[in-house]
Amino acid sequence: MLLREVQKILDAEVLVGAEKLDMEVHTAFGADLMSDVLAFADSGCLLLTGLTNPQVIRTADVLDIAAIILVRGKKPPPETLRAAADKNIPVLSTKYILFESAGRLYEKGIVGSAQKVDGPRVRL
């Protein structure tokens, strides 16, 4: 699925990366705890989160995450947007809650970056 379709499904506002909406995405991970994102998210996935500080961008950069979807209508501070533009990571904001966002994307074919946790970290 294209990021453009993700944006439509979630009725999301593009805050950073309008030029990258034709990127292909297939998987997603959702959490507010960045240590869990580091342990279990996969490169190339969407990150659904309610956290808005610059560490979200740095965490996404560490894992080569494709794009960040801020849920629950969260709007990040300017330093987060600057970090995202710097790292060339698209940031979208949706008013849907995390559960609803995940359900809507799953229904259209986006799957979890992992189905179940199999051990203390993602299997490489």
Next chain:
Amino acid sequence: MKRGLSAPLRKWMAHVSVCEKCSYENSFPIDGGNYDNAGQVSGKIKTILKDMGIGNNVVRMVAVITYESEINIVSYARQGMIRLHVLPEHIEIEAVDEGPGISDIHLAMQQGWSTATDKIREMGFGAGMGLNNIRNFSDIFHISSDVGSGTRLKMIIHIQQEQNC
């Protein structure tokens, strides 16, 4: 390559010259309390490893380890550093800090145990996962600490042969 060298010697010399490109050593200082910069050192290390042609899986392991280490130093220590030593067959990482130290390492290694402040939790950390993540992404992990002096982590990550050179 000079003429007159035997085939095995030429092969060995070619191997040595390639593997010199696979070696790297550097130390990166980190300021305690400087949340604005948290993640910069691990970002630099990730770029260095990618530029060296290290495989994605190993880069990810090192990136997670150095990022969590950096967050720990920024969050708890006065200052510290991460030392990176890339060798042809493995990567050594040391994270050393000057800070309060950890009085009960066994307790600190338990998932969910944390002394994090609200500031750290606001960043999405401080849930007692960091040291666990560092251990779980390392092939070899060692931690030592002196209360009132600081904490030292040493991690080794093996580089699979096909990803090497």
